[in-house]
Amino acid sequence: MKTTSLYSTSGKLWKSIALTLPMFLLTFVFITGGKPDFSSSSAIFSFVVTFIFFNTLFFLMLYTGKTDRFRAIGFIAMALFFALVFIVNLVKMRGSMSFSNENLLSCEIPFCHIVTTMIIIPIVLTKSIIFPGSILTGFASIASMLVIVIGISLALGRGFCSWGCFYGGWDDGTSRILRRPVIKNVNPNWRWFSFAFLLIIALSAAITLTPTYCSWFCPFKTVTEYEKITNFDTLMKTIVFVSLFLSLVIILPVLTRKRIQCGTFCPMGALMSFTNKINPFEVTIDKEKCNDCKKCIRTCPTFSMVEPGLSKGRPEITCMKCGKCIDECSQNAISYHIRGTPSGKAFTAARTLFLYPAFTLLVVFAGGNIQYGIVLLIRFFSTGSFM
Amino acid sequence: MHSSEGFLLGLSTGAVCLATCGPVLIPYLLAESNAVVKNFLEVGLFLSGRLVAYVLTGVITGIAGTLFLQNHVFQGFVPGIIDVILSLSLLAYAFFRFRHVCPGETSNQLAGRLGLHWPEAIPLLGGFASGLNFCPPFILAIAQASASGNIAGSVIYFVAFFAGTSLYFIPLPFIGFFRRKQSLTIIGKFAAIIAGLYFLYKGIFIIFH
Amino acid sequence: MKKTLSIIGYIWAVLCLLLIPITFMGNNAFASMLAKLPFMKVNPIYSGGEVDRTVNHAGFKTTINKPVFEALIGESSKGFVQVKWTGDKMLPPIINDTIDYDNNGIRDFIIHIDTHTGKTELTPLDSHVLSLNISSKVKDSWLARINLLNPAK
Numbered sequence: 001m002k003t004t005s006l007y008s009t010s011g012k013l014w015k016s017i018a019l020t021l022p023m024f025l026l027t028f029v030f031i032t033g034g035k036p037d038f039s040s041s042s043a044i045f046s047f048v049v050t051f052i053f054f055n056t057l058f059f060l061m062l063y064t065g066k067t068d069r070f071r072a073i074g075f076i077a078m079a080l081f082f083a084l085v086f087i088v089n090l091v092k093m094r095g096s097m098s099f100s101n102e103n104l105l106s107c108e109i110p111f112c113h114i115v116t117t118m119i120i121i122p123i124v125l126t127k128s129i130i131f132p133g134s135i136l137t138g139f140a141s142i143a144s145m146l147v148i149v150i151g152i153s154l155a156l157g158r159g160f161c162s163w164g165c166f167y168g169g170w171d172d173g174t175s176r177i178l179r180r181p182v183i184k185n186v187n188p189n190w191r192w193f194s195f196a197f198l199l200i201i202a203l204s205a206a207i208t209l210t211p212t213y214c215s216w217f218c219p220f221k222t223v224t225e226y227e228k229i230t231n232f233d234t235l236m237k238t239i240v241f242v243s244l245f246l247s248l249v250i251i252l253p254v255l256t257r258k259r260i261q262c263g264t265f266c267p268m269g270a271l272m273s274f275t276n277k278i279n280p281f282e283v284t285i286d287k288e289k290c291n292d293c294k295k296c297i298r299t300c301p302t303f304s305m306v307e308p309g310l311s312k313g314r315p316e317i318t319c320m321k322c323g324k325c326i327d328e329c330s331q332n333a334i335s336y337h338i339r340g341t342p343s344g345k346a347f348t349a350a351r352t353l354f355l356y357p358a359f360t361l362l363v364v365f366a367g368g369n370i371q372y373g374i375v376l377l378i379r380f381f382s383t384g385s386f387m
Numbered sequence: 388m389h390s391s392e393g394f395l396l397g398l399s400t401g402a403v404c405l406a407t408c409g410p411v412l413i414p415y416l417l418a419e420s421n422a423v424v425k426n427f428l429e430v431g432l433f434l435s436g437r438l439v440a441y442v443l444t445g446v447i448t449g450i451a452g453t454l455f456l457q458n459h460v461f462q463g464f465v466p467g468i469i470d471v472i473l474s475l476s477l478l479a480y481a482f483f484r485f486r487h488v489c490p491g492e493t494s495n496q497l498a499g500r501l502g503l504h505w506p507e508a509i510p511l512l513g514g515f516a517s518g519l520n521f522c523p524p525f526i527l528a529i530a531q532a533s534a535s536g537n538i539a540g541s542v543i544y545f546v547a548f549f550a551g552t553s554l555y556f557i558p559l560p561f562i563g564f565f566r567r568k569q570s571l572t573i574i575g576k577f578a579a580i581i582a583g584l585y586f587l588y589k590g591i592f593i594i595f596h
Numbered sequence: 597m598k599k600t601l602s603i604i605g606y607i608w609a610v611l612c613l614l615l616i617p618i619t620f621m622g623n624n625a626f627a628s629m630l631a632k633l634p635f636m637k638v639n640p641i642y643s644g645g646e647v648d649r650t651v652n653h654a655g656f657k658t659t660i661n662k663p664v665f666e667a668l669i670g671e672s673s674k675g676f677v678q679v680k681w682t683g684d685k686m687l688p689p690i691i692n693d694t695i696d697y698d699n700n701g702i703r704d705f706i707i708h709i710d711t712h713t714g715k716t717e718l719t720p721l722d723s724h725v726l727s728l729n730i731s732s733k734v735k736d737s738w739l740a741r742i743n744l745l746n747p748a749k
Contacts, residue, residue: 026617029617029621030617030620100732101730101732102732102733102734102735104642105644105730105732105734105739106734106735107638107642107643121668122639122668123635125668125669126639126666126668127634127635127637128635128637128638128639128640129635129636129637129638129639130639130641130642131638131639131642132638132642133638134638135631135636135637135638136627136628136631141627142636142638143627143628143630143631143636144623144624144627146627146630147619147623147626147627147630148619148620148623150619151615151616151618151619151620151626152616152619154612154615155612155613155615155616155619156612156616189573192570192573192574192577193577195570195574195577196399196574196575196576196577196578196580196581197577197581199398199399199574199578200395200399200578200581200582203394203395203398204395206668207391207394207395207668209639209641209666209667209668210641279612280605280608280609280612281609281612338605338606338608338609339605339608340601340602340604340605340606340608341601341602341605341606342598342602349606350609353606353609353610353613354609356613357612357613357615357616360616360617361616364616364620391668
């Protein structure tokens with residue numbers, strides 16, 4: 001069947017360039033943090049590369065009408081560079097990736113967004129935060145991260161998981177390694193596991209007043225920081241972290257071509273799903289255009305496209321707005337949509353209005369890390385050391 | 388910590404309780420009234436019935452625990468064994484399909500007759516009967532509560548278990564919420580698996596210590 | 597009605613478009629405002645609790661915090677007390693201190709710390725003092741937490 005592109009217009013090239021211009025300004029501001037550092041040739045080089053990298057991705061999104069294809073490149077790069085920069089910084093500051101009793105007792109542990117799932121009940125009942133971090137000072141303070149979580153939730157809902165989460169790029173990347181899945185027909189009900197896990201994590205954290213996910217279950221401890229191995233308990237924890245990372249972030253995503261960690265395990269993802277209901281951007285399916293090929297169901301990396309969803313005309317609450325189903329739909333039946341606006345109209349306007357905040361979020365989290373990561377790589381290849 | 392565990396167990400299995408007993412309560416709520424306030428009252432009576440059943444079970448379990456768990460051998464070993472067996476049954480409960488029948492259904496006929504004279508008795512009796520649903524989570528709660536070795540501890544455990552399971556009934560007066568019953572059931576079963584694994588770990592830990 | 601909803605939808609979308617840059621550019625200001633809310637404080641289990649009093653010695657001072665018996669609801673039957681030693685210029689090589697953590701005039705435990713090796717010995721003098729929880733150098737000070745039984749439980 002012949003299909004027409006939603007985005008083909010005669011002045012597409014110039015329109016795409018014109019729409020990319022505001023992103024020039026945004027990327028400049030957020031990559032440099034408002035204070036450009038052109039003190040060395042490697043700093044200038046890394047800035048130029050990062051600047052061109054992001055603006056090219058954004059331009060290509062607009063010009064080709066494909067979202068996920070270019071989003072994924074930036075998103076995966078963010079995860080890899082974040083880990084590199086984070087680890088190098090830790091080694092510089094502490095001498096190792098592990099944190100010590102001194103760091104714990106000084107409340108110097110960076111607050112990650114996933115901790116949000118565990119502090120809600122204790123905030124209500126104890127009027128305090130159960131995390132050994134700093135409220136306002138230092139890197140990734142609690143107040144600063146909470147402001148970011150609230151802001152992103154209101155603006156993009158669970159879009160955060162595909163555009164802003166600095167861990168998500170790991171299984172997004174590994175799920176793309178094979179062209180075809182080895183394990184097919186994974187039951188989509190697994191997406192509800194993260195909700196059950198959220199329930200248990202939130203309650204166990206409240207009962208023990210300990211961030212249990214961070215203490216026992218976070219796969220990304222493997223590529224960030226972890227408790228120093230000093231006894232059997234910390235050894236067990238490390239084994240759990242590495243096992244979960246290997247299974248949920250590497251092996252299963254490779255075999256299933258699904259984002260297993262993000263789609264079935266992450267409690268923050270489950271919590272963010274609820275925020276999908278309080279922001280204007282959603283993905284909708286035009287039932288009249290849909291030819292029921294079910295490619296979107298097979299393609300969706302988070303089990304959010306299911307048959308009942310197709311008949312309802314929208315994916316499940318767990319949709320991360322990555323745009324993969326939109327890219328893959330040969331009928332152009334799936335599109336970004338703004339709540340309240342008429343369905344089946346103004347696709348390009350809705351998509352463009354979504355892409356600006358979503359891509360800005362990607363630039364904010366990824367820009368600085370990629371820029372500094374390039375400096376580190378240059379240093380490594382020229383001196384043999386990251387330090 | 389003991390009562391916290393009861394609450395946690397109740398929460399991990401409460402969705403299944405709701406899915407099992409909801410079909411008894413919901414048609415009643417739909418048939419009786421559309422007003423949210425009235426529905427809250429009905430759900431309150433239903434939960435009161437369940438609380439009575441749980442407190443009664445707690446007392447009986449406490450007495451049994453006092454009789455059998457005074458012995459040091461029993462104290463150190465039996466709770467661990469019971470934890471393991473019943474956590475396995477909790478896992479089986481989550482993994483395999485059973486036909487869940489809410490005991491409240493069987494009380495409907497009696498309630499129908501009683502309702503003519505005392506309408507409040509219907510949700511109260513339904514709640515009491517559903518509270519005595521001998522499903523694996525309930526049996527696991529019995530095992531846990533008996534480990535406290537005293538009547539007060541056992542009753543507190545069951546009250547906490549009741550609180551955990553009852554949270555799922557709070558949205559019930561807003562009947563529309565219940566359309567997502569299937570996903571709630573799946574979430575509940577997954578939570579039961581996680582709780583089952585925790586109790587299995589705890590049971591093994593007790594046995595080997 | 598449809599047109600009104602449509603306009604509201606687009607306005608909402610534009611506001612969200614602005615919200616992302618605003619969230620990050622104004623992060624410091626928003627975070628400062630959020631930090632003023634009453635619940636924005638680190639739980640005593642992690643912060644070590646409020647300072648109760650400071651005792652001065654020759655060359656160093658001892659800061660004793662209020663005992664922490666945190667629980668989700670009410671108080672826990674077990675907790676800890678945090679004690680910190682800070683040198684006037686530098687930490688003494690050996691800290692030997694007797695602590696009355698509840699300030700009732702009766703000594704509760706003796707603690708002996710070798711600040712070079714970190715070796716710490718605790719001698720409980722009160723039945724509510726259980727064991728050493730943690731003993732570590734923290735910046736210019738030495739900090740120890742001692743496990744306690746809650747006398748109120």
